[in-house]
Amino acid sequence: MAVGFAVGTALLLSAASIVPGLRARDDREFARYGIQARRHATDALLIWYLPQSVGDLDIQASVVEAVGDAPTPPGLPRVPRPGEIFVSERLAALWSGSVGATLERRLSGHLQGTIDRAAVDGPEVLSLWVGKPDNVDLPRSDAYAVRAFGQRRWTIPLDLASLFITIIIASALLLPIWLFVATATRLSAATREGRLAAVRLAGGTQSQVRFFAGVESGTAAAAGALLGIPLFLLLRPALANGAIANTFLYPSDLTPPIAVAVSTLIALPILAIGLSLLTMRRLVVSPLGVVRRARRSHAGWRWVVVLGIGIAMLAWCASQHAALQRFGDIRVMVLVGSSLASIAFGLVGTATWLAWAIARHFARSVRSVWAMLGMRRLEAEPTSVSRVVGGIALMIAMVGVVQAGFLSVERDEASLGAPAAWTRSLAPGTDIATSDGSIYRAPIPDVSSVPGVISVRWTHEGPFGDRSSLRTAVIETDGAPATLEAVRDRLVWSGAAVHPVDQLKEPWAGSGDITSIRRGAMAITLFLLLVSAATLLVAMVDWVMERRRSLAVLSVVGVAGATVRRSIFAQVALPLATSISFGVAGALLVTKLVYAAVEQRIVIPTQQLIVLVIAVVAIVFVVTALSVPWLRIARRPELLREA
């Protein structure tokens, strides 16, 4: 149990540290924003943003010149003097190779030091500040004149309704983790039955036994929560290394707010006590042992009502196009959030209930013993394993919605244009194009005389068919790497980014954020699937160990191990089938309603859904198979002696 809470604590602390981590990155970004000076200010720092490329590395280069009492760029000890180069930590690590030599030659400078982390967005950033060499003439009109650095970050005030929505989303994301913690608690409650029975035998009342169990859970949870801190510190570097929507962070930035961390450490033991008492409400602890009260009726049909209300609310919201599209309409957002929560819980509850109803119907008529055992078990206690399986299926639903949304946006952006004729006519790897003509202000030096350059022509058509008033130069070369670098040398002070045509970013990849967020969402989903798999394994082991006497009896009366194993697979397969059916159907319904509401063209992520369904089925069955060794232990007939 302590291990379960350690994992839970580590995950919760990780989740709580994401926002501070992203906020710290934002703070760094805003810290280096300059406050613009008047056009002819006498005390200002002139900055020319001239991106550089070496090989396939893109470097943010800021060329500076002090005028009067100029402000010092953030993270630097002073304003770089002519030829002095200060680089980010990442670039410093690459400096000893050809990168450093090329940049020193190209910028007519020398490495002076590194930029303090406080002024570098993240550990992956390649950036440099260089003092403008005296022999380089750059027009002041192209420079940003800055009188100070550091801007206040623009934030949206979080009102109560937004907070409410945030909590719903966070809870939904953390649901598998909570489920894991709850299952770990339940396991602990079930496996200490011997001690609890002994307390009853010694004269303890049922409520005293529950109190002891609660204190035991709380103590174990507190120990686990403390263990979770070093576990979190171990996880942090991996989390910082692009795991959050492909964003790189300094590990130290991933620090949860102290109030949240302390609250988590205090709340988890309290939660454990509460869960322990809750899960024991159906346990009858007698001096002879512990018996779980079976449930004959299952009022799960109520979840159908919850599901119906959720769908009705969402459908109504979808009909309110205008209000929904106004992002500020909090009432609609609350309604949408509530309806999604209703649908989520309704889906899990309904799928669980349906599995129970089917099991109940078929338990009497199935021919094989294993099917009868599986169905009867599902009928007697439909919730423990089914809810975990249902939760996993629900995740598929939600992921389906998110993926569908991202895919729709991606496809829409992708349909902006087809590759331009000039792009298609060039063989990748042998030609060079300049892109991002928006920063062409300085006269572009003639590169046609650079050895290896075959031709230069100008066009208003971008490489992917997008037309602009700005021009792009298409430079045809012999394709040698040295030619590319020579062209870049020639264009060093022009501000033109020069890339091989096959390395140009597509227009919609400029919005590569969508793709990376979608991939990040998929990564988070897979991570949560793993957490859910761990939960399922704990639940299965819990289930097996709690029923060891019953399983031993089956063994004594001659039920073969294979029959018991098949019955357990049947017990899992039925809720899995209903949950996946409901999950996918729910995903499609919610997707249709939500994207119809925002008038977004819907793209059903069929492939992703199929992959996820297969992954879920595989995970559930593999995890069930992993519980077989415990089954072997639990069904030994000699356990009857101990029970």
Added chain:
Amino acid sequence: MTLERETDVPAFAATSVGPLIESVDVRKRFGSTVALDGLSLEIAGGEIVAVLGPSGSGKSTLLLCLAGILLPDGGDVRYRGRSLASVPDAVRTRLRRDDFGFVFQFGQLVPELTALDNVSLPLRLAGLRRRDAIDRARAFLGSLGVDDVAESRAGEMSGGQAQRVAVARALVSRPRVIFADEPTGSLDSTNGELVMELLVSTARRQGSSVVLVTHEPQVAAYADREIVVRDGRLAHAAALV
């Protein structure tokens, strides 16, 4: 309606005219505790044997060894002339399914199954068709006076009802041997007598042997013969009939 036994278990076909079950110098330890210390015993077909003794004397361990649930550390247990230790676990499992029936003090019903399911389970495991197994189980429950709880689960029955259902499950497949460990231990005297009457009369009618572990002399009185176990050894044996 007859119960068709599986024919793939030739290991325990009768090999000679001798005792049905025989323990020879059986020894069993649990850690440093000696449970059985060289106990020898023979049980004939159709015989009802009561095993008496104080708590911790080794009675239940003897029953579990005789049923092949525990394997002895020394000595041997033979069923129909064949050593139980010499056959694989799968064969012992089939033996428990086809030839043995069990009644324990409490908790032997599978909790998620109804009484009808519990009683029909051995029949279905033995290959009887579902409908036939259900009919026969229902009839058996009726003969033991508990047909009214046929659709109930263990948690929904009284102790006496649950024990009668357990007796029904032990006897329904006409086993050659019934192992009963304190079958009336959790019942009041009225229910205890009722259960014993049903158990013994049905066993006699079917020709089943019964190994009856108890510490109650009035329960032991139902047996043909009683043996007393003390400190893992046979302390006394006497015919009661």
